Amino acid sequence: MRIILDVMGADNKPEELIRGAVMAKKEYDNCDITFVGDKEQILAALSKEGENKNDYGIVDCSDFVTMEDDPMSIVNTHASSSMAKALKMVSKGEGDAAISCGNTGALFTGATLIVRRVKSIKRAALGSVLPFGPKGMLLLDSGANVTVTSEHLVQFAYLGSIYMEKVMGIERPRVGLLNNGAEEHKGTPIIVEAHKMLEHAQGINFIGNVEGKDIPFGVCDVLICDGFAGNIALKTTEGVAKFVMKKMKEVFSDGLTAKLAGLLIRKKLYKMKKYFDATEYGGAPFLGLARPVIKAHGNSDANAIKNAIRQAINYCSCGAIEQIASSKENFEAAVKAVSETENKK
Amino acid sequence: MRIILDVMGADNKPEELIRGAVMAKKEYDNCDITFVGDKEQILAALSKEGENKNDYGIVDCSDFVTMEDDPMSIVNTHASSSMAKALKMVSKGEGDAAISCGNTGALFTGATLIVRRVKSIKRAALGSVLPFGPKGMLLLDSGANVTVTSEHLVQFAYLGSIYMEKVMGIERPRVGLLNNGAEEHKGTPIIVEAHKMLEHAQGINFIGNVEGKDIPFGVCDVLICDGFAGNIALKTTEGVAKFVMKKMKEVFSDGLTAKLAGLLIRKKLYKMKKYFDATEYGGAPFLGLARPVIKAHGNSDANAIKNAIRQAINYCSCGAIEQIASSKENFEAAVKAVSETENKK
Numbered sequence: 001m002r003i004i005l006d007v008m009g010a011d012n013k014p015e016e017l018i019r020g021a022v023m024a025k026k027e028y029d030n031c032d033i034t035f036v037g038d039k040e041q042i043l044a045a046l047s048k049e050g051e052n053k054n055d056y057g058i059v060d061c062s063d064f065v066t067m068e069d070d071p072m073s074i075v076n077t078h079a080s081s082s083m084a085k086a087l088k089m090v091s092k093g094e095g096d097a098a099i100s101c102g103n104t105g106a107l108f109t110g111a112t113l114i115v116r117r118v119k120s121i122k123r124a125a126l127g128s129v130l131p132f133g134p135k136g137m138l139l140l141d142s143g144a145n146v147t148v149t150s151e152h153l154v155q156f157a158y159l160g161s162i163y164m165e166k167v168m169g170i171e172r173p174r175v176g177l178l179n180n181g182a183e184e185h186k187g188t189p190i191i192v193e194a195h196k197m198l199e200h201a202q203g204i205n206f207i208g209n210v211e212g213k214d215i216p217f218g219v220c221d222v223l224i225c226d227g228f229a230g231n232i233a234l235k236t237t238e239g240v241a242k243f244v245m246k247k248m249k250e251v252f253s254d255g256l257t258a259k260l261a262g263l264l265i266r267k268k269l270y271k272m273k274k275y276f277d278a279t280e281y282g283g284a285p286f287l288g289l290a291r292p293v294i295k296a297h298g299n300s301d302a303n304a305i306k307n308a309i310r311q312a313i314n315y316c317s318c319g320a321i322e323q324i325a326s327s328k329e330n331f332e333a334a335v336k337a338v339s340e341t342e343n344k345k
Numbered sequence: 346m347r348i349i350l351d352v353m354g355a356d357n358k359p360e361e362l363i364r365g366a367v368m369a370k371k372e373y374d375n376c377d378i379t380f381v382g383d384k385e386q387i388l389a390a391l392s393k394e395g396e397n398k399n400d401y402g403i404v405d406c407s408d409f410v411t412m413e414d415d416p417m418s419i420v421n422t423h424a425s426s427s428m429a430k431a432l433k434m435v436s437k438g439e440g441d442a443a444i445s446c447g448n449t450g451a452l453f454t455g456a457t458l459i460v461r462r463v464k465s466i467k468r469a470a471l472g473s474v475l476p477f478g479p480k481g482m483l484l485l486d487s488g489a490n491v492t493v494t495s496e497h498l499v500q501f502a503y504l505g506s507i508y509m510e511k512v513m514g515i516e517r518p519r520v521g522l523l524n525n526g527a528e529e530h531k532g533t534p535i536i537v538e539a540h541k542m543l544e545h546a547q548g549i550n551f552i553g554n555v556e557g558k559d560i561p562f563g564v565c566d567v568l569i570c571d572g573f574a575g576n577i578a579l580k581t582t583e584g585v586a587k588f589v590m591k592k593m594k595e596v597f598s599d600g601l602t603a604k605l606a607g608l609l610i611r612k613k614l615y616k617m618k619k620y621f622d623a624t625e626y627g628g629a630p631f632l633g634l635a636r637p638v639i640k641a642h643g644n645s646d647a648n649a650i651k652n653a654i655r656q657a658i659n660y661c662s663c664g665a666i667e668q669i670a671s672s673k674e675n676f677e678a679a680v681k682a683v684s685e686t687e688n689k690k
Contacts, residue, residue, distance in 0.1 A: 132588075143525060147533050180488060180576035188492050188573060212580030216588035228533060231525035232577050235557030240585040243477075243561035244621065248593070251613045258613060264606040268596045276589065 001030045002057070003312050004095035007037035008064035008082040009102030011299040014038065017101065018045040020305025025055075027306070028313060034095055036082040038062050061085050064102065067298065071105030075113055083107060087114040090291045097292035097312040099283065101300045108144045111286050111293040118321065120328035123152045124288035125159060126227070126295070128234055131275060133218030135168050140287065141227040142234050148226040150193035151335055153177070157204050158327040159287040160222035166320040167285075167311070168221075176210030176220035178229055184209070193338065194224075200337035202330040212236075241276040283308035285315065288324065292316055346375045347402070347440045348657050352382035353409035353427040355446030356644040359383065362446065363390040365650025370400075372651070373658060379440055381427040383407050406430050409447070412643065416450030420458055428452060432459040435636045442637035442657040444628065446645045453489050456631050456638040463666065465673035468497045469633035470504060471572070471640070473579055476620060478563030480513050485632065486572040487579050493571040495538035496680055498522070502549050503672040504632040505567035511663040512630075512656070513566075521555030521565035523574055529554070538683065539569075545682040547675040557581075586621040628653035630660065633669065637661055 005021055007014035014037050021033045034057030035042045046053050061082040065074055074084050083102050087110045090098040098115070100107050108126060117124050125141035140160040145152065157175050164173040177195055179187045184195050186209060198206040210220055212233060225233065252262035252269070262269065283294040283304075292315040296308040315321075350366055352359035359382050366378045379402030380387045387405075391398050406427040410419055419429050428445050432455045435443040443460070445452050453471060462469050470486035485505040490497065502520050509518040522540055524532045529540050531554060543551040555565055557578060570578065597607035597614070607614065628639040628649075637660040641653040660666075 146525065178577065180491060180573050180580075211584075212577045212582075213584035213587070215581055216584050228525050229574060229577050232523065232557045232574050233581050235525075236560055236578050236581040237557075237585050239556075239558035239560050239562070240582050241589060242558070244586060244589040247617060247620075251610060251617060254613065258610050261606040261609040264609075265596060265603050268599065268603060272592060272596060275592075 001313055001316055002032040002095045003309050004034045004086045004089050004098045006082045006086040006100035007035050014041045015045040016302055017305050020302035022049045022051055024306045024309035036061055036086045065106045067103050071109040074106040074110040091115045096316045099294045099296055099308050099312055101296045101298055104295055107295050111289055115289050115291050117288050118290055118325045121288040124286055125156050126284055127287050128284045132216045135170055138164050138222045139230050139234055141230050143227045143231040145227040150190045153194035153224055154197045154334055156224045158331055161204055162320050162323045163287055164221045166318040167314050170221050172205040173221035174205050174207045175222045176207050178223055178225035179209035182209050196338045197334045201334040245273055245276055283311055346658055346661055347377040348654050349379050349431045349434050349440035349443045351427045351431040351445035352380050359386045360390040361647055362650050365647035367394045367396055369651045369654035381406050381431045410451045412448050416454040419451040419455040436460045441661045444639045444641055444653050444657055446641045446643055449640055452640050456634055460634050460636050462633050463635055463670045466633040469631055470501050471629055472632050473629045477561045480515055483509050483567045484575050484579055486575050488572045488576040490572040495535045498539035498569055499542045499679055501569045503676055506549055507665050507668045508632055509566045511665040512659050515566050517550045518566035519550050519552045520567045521552050523568055523570035524554035527554050541683045542679045546679040590618055590621055628656055
């Protein structure tokens with residue numbers, strides 16, 4: 001298994017990312033790594049880690065996509081960037097999965113145009129795993145597709161359900177539909193229609209609508225939505241958690257007694273802060289693509305990279321993509337069932 | 346000034362609501378109250394408060410809308426309910442404003458169909474004031490209009506801006522557009538168009554797009570969105586705040602030292618909990634109507650009712666509705682400016 005790691009365009013230096021990859025290679029079986037990025041920096045980092053450069057693939061590349069670049073730059077001005085090269089290698093079978101910490105929009109555009117989708121999948125989607133529930137909750141789509149059809153939403157249900165079952169080991173993942181109320185008539189016409197289709201969707205453990213207030217309480221394993229609502233839910237979660245922790249800090253700074261109380265439980269508070277700092281955990285998988293592409297956090301440290309590599313290995317070896325390809329029939333049956341019911345009316 | 350208070354269909358008994366109204370009448374100048382609801386309960390509550398029943402208006406009504414009733418019930422099965430009667434009285438000028446703690450959907454439907462909109466306003470909207478920033482942030486629409494046009498969004502900007510200026514006393518309220526990114530090309534086509542119109546909107550202090558992560562940090566005084574995204578943002582805020590406080594409680598229950606720390610700052614923690622318990626504050630105004638209608642919390646206590654009455658008095662006396670009616674020209678100019686630019690392209 002070969003993982004292609006784009007080491008450029010992240011918040012941290014290539015050195016930190018490479019350290020994570022070295023850790024992963026030592027810890028996991030059948031884990032080969034190819035680095036794409038500035039060769040000098042890669043060699044220096046490997047040498048610092050005491051590694052033999054011949055144990056790794058190295059693709060020299062000085063151009064990279066910055067966080068400010070336009071998403072389309074990956075196929076024009078930055079078509080020779082480390083990110084584009086990593087995606088091309090995966091597309092050509094020179095690697096099994098690609099990981100990048102760079103510009104999300106560019107990575108999504110590149111993944112769709114270079115790696116391409118599984119044939120039957122109409123839209124790829126960006127999943128973010130939030131730290132809620134027993135094994136995390138996959139929010140899908142969390143920002144890539146601003147407008148969707150009801151059919152896209154139903155495909156997201158298959159993508160997410162298969163991912164959480166195969167990669168995260170959750171049996172019959174509970175799939176919820178993000179909505180502005182619990183009742184089935186709630187939401188936009190697209191969501192109302194998606195709700196009906198999901199009730200007919202073979203292989204989907206659909207639990208109905210989920211409201212924003214339920215998100216942190218582990219009510220579902222996969223939460224389906226368009227990328228606009230998904231982004232609002234994700235970012236609001238991040239913002240409010242940050243705000244509450246800030247207020248908490250103020251409480252513990254207000255006077256001597258409060259400071260003493262803070263000292264007494266400082267380890268526990270630190271643990272809690274860490275929990276909320278990572279409003280998402282693991283890398284964000286792009287789902288619906290012919291090969292795994294994972295967006296690791298922009299500020300990933302070595303440990304986060306190691307985890308993203310493990311996630312990529314699981315994703316490659318669990319058969320999720322094959323199952324996604326074969327979900328076509330179930331998906332089409334759900335769409336057909338609803339259109340037939342509508343016609344009868 | 347006469348405020349019509351629907352005392353039925355709330356989580357608390359009429360007695361509690363009436364107690365709040367009695368407090369308001371004593372505290373505020375020019376404050377007359379008419380209660381609509383079960384006469385026996387109203388008389389008993391007034392007697393308990395030592396009040397003279399002749400100082401209040403009383404409209405006897407035993408039927409009421411429950412939280413489970415369909416929104417449309419207010420104009421059919423519950424057309425003679427306390428809520429419907431309160432709205433009809435305000436519509437006929439028998440009162441200056443209506444307040445209800447009951448079913449939000451029914452109140453919105455009733456307000457639109459019975460009280461009606463200001464002539465030039467295409468859609469009424471539900472505002473919720475979140476406890477963020479110096480004087481709170483008005484989220485508009487927070488759930489009434491699931492789908493909107495860009496013109497509706499621009500009208501919401503006028504409604505919200507005038508409300509926060511006139512009723513809440515904020516000079517040149519900063520208006521943000523809820524979006525999935527800061528750049529002006531972000532969002533659905535409707536939002537992109539609304540963004541352009543808002544840049545041309547005379548009298549609107551438009552600060553651009555606001556992301557979910559910025560919501561708690563007081564970046565704007567009015568946050569404009571469709572009712573679907575607004576509901577997601579509002580409910581996610583509520584859910585995450587509740588979740589963090591629950592986690593905090595666990596921290597302070599975990600061992601003797603933690604319990605001691607909790608004791609040391611229990612007052613501060615209680616204050617913080619209260620802050621987040623009320624993710625919204627004040628009643629939620631319906632904006633764009635010809636007369637003020639305020640949705641108080643379903644579980645309002647006497648104090649919340651007193652505050653809602655003060656809010657209603659301010660709303661009636663500040664000239665907001667007149668200014669909303671006269672914002673027509675500015676609104677139309679913004680729409681026209683953008684359509685002319687588009688035609689030139």
